Amino acid sequence: MNDSEIWKILKGIADLSAEDVVAHVSENEMPDEKTRESLKRFAAGEVDEKERNELCTQLKSNPAWVTYLADCIRELRTA
């Protein structure tokens, strides 16, 4: 079993918690424009450590935004 499979298993059981169910309620919420710009710059490796820390904290409170960040990274592949 590789690390990716192990991580998926562990996240699978960890995310069954009530706290995460609540977090997923806002899954359809998009980040505001300012945050979207910040996430795009994060994806491009253009944020400093301080801003990165702040964004990570925001992403923890808004787990759905991680998917938005991932989409930004994928978009850069075709840019």
Place this chain on the structure above:
Amino acid sequence: MTSDTASEKHAEDLMLAEACVNGDPKAFERLKDFESFLIGILRTRGATEIEAKDIVQNLWGDCVPRENSEKPCLMARYSGASALATWLATVSTNRLIDSKRRKQINTVNESVDEEKFGKYVSATDPDLQDDPTGAVRDLLQKCVQEAINSVELEHRLMLHLVFIESIQQREVAMMWNTSNTTVTRIFQASMNQVKRKTMHALKVREPWLDLQWEDFLQIAAMIPKLLF
């Protein structure tokens, strides 16, 4: 694997379970072929010989459908999402945890430590007792959450992007303005930390329970499938 293909894979197990629910005595005899396997599993996970035999005997008792009984046949809960042997091992482990907690509570006549036994009531609720997602799910979940939360937030995000969102490791390295080697090192350290902290949390909560990391992963992998 979808739940349908999982059920197809365990079609024979599912047929056996259905035959037990229908009261087929031959099916019940076949089910008892798992007895030594289950006793062995329970013994390696911390049960005494007597505890292991008692748990398995009670388990068989609940696998026989009884007329005029409000308690449904246990085998009706098997969905085929995992191998029957794995499912029975998890149900047995769940009962073992439950049984040990009961004994512990009976021994401690003082006030119950709510942090430690907070889920005791639900775990021993007759409706949940046979649910493999009861006591064992609660235990595994708390240990994993504690372990994952111990990993630095930025490193958790890196792991999530690569392992869940399928972002390439070199892309993550670029986002953090660091090297691929550094990311590899972070991943190795984080995964080792999660493993170590999970097993430590397990030992702190249930010192008698002897689960190996591979056993832990096997049960953890099965539980979400049983819920959905």
